Amino acid sequence: MAAPPKGRVAVEDVHVTYEDQQRINNFATNMRRMTELKNELEAKKKSLQNLQDASDDLMMLDDDALMVPYQIGEVFISHTQEETQELLEAAKEALEQEARSIELRVSDIQQVLGDLKVHLYAKFGDNINLEADES
Numbered sequence: 131m132a133a134p135p136k137g138r139v140a141v142e143d144v145h146v147t148y149e150d151q152q153r154i155n156n157f158a159t160n161m162r163r164m165t166e167l168k169n170e171l172e173a174k175k176k177s178l179q180n181l182q183d184a185s186d187d188l189m190m191l192d193d194d195a196l197m198v199p200y201q202i203g204e205v206f207i208s209h210t211q212e213e214t215q216e217l218l219e220a221a222k223e224a225l226e227q228e229a230r231s232i233e234l235r236v237s238d239i240q241q242v243l244g245d246l247k248v249h250l251y252a253k254f255g256d257n258i259n260l261e262a263d264e265s
Contacts, residue, residue: 144253144254144257150250150253150254153246153249153250154250154258156242156246157243157246157247157250157260160239160242160243160246161243161262163239164236164239164240164243165262167232167235167236167239168236170232171229171232171233171236174225174228174229174232175229177225178222178225178226178229181218181221181222181225182222184218185215185218185219185222188211188214188215188218189215191211193211194210194211194212195210196211197209197210198210198211198214200213200214200217200218246260247260
């Protein structure tokens with residue numbers, strides 16, 4: 131049997147230990163969690179854009195005495211234009227804070243994934259694929 135090329139480990143020579151399997155499982159779990167967080171972040175950003183659009187539209191209204199319906203939970207409650215603007219600003223602030231929190235969590239997970247990649251690629255080389263499929 132021929133020796134593997136220099137710098138590559140033969141598939142038969144790689145022994146997967148319990149710790150290696152734990153790292154692989156941890157990597158998969160963190161990848162799934164990061165994907166979920168990124169999807170949640172996109173939804174928050176879309177909601178934030180919707181709130182910004184509503185705020186912009188509200189500023190274009192000429193009639194200050196007009197009552198504007200604002201959704202709270204499952205019901206719409208009429209408020210003055212100024213009160214509605216304040217509610218929109220508070221909702222935007224809350225969403226921005228949630229988005230920052232999610233971005234921090236994604237960053238932490240990316241750091242963990244980077245560390246795991248270093249360990250796993252060092253041991254398994256090209257015999258393991260840790261890159262996300264973008265299909």
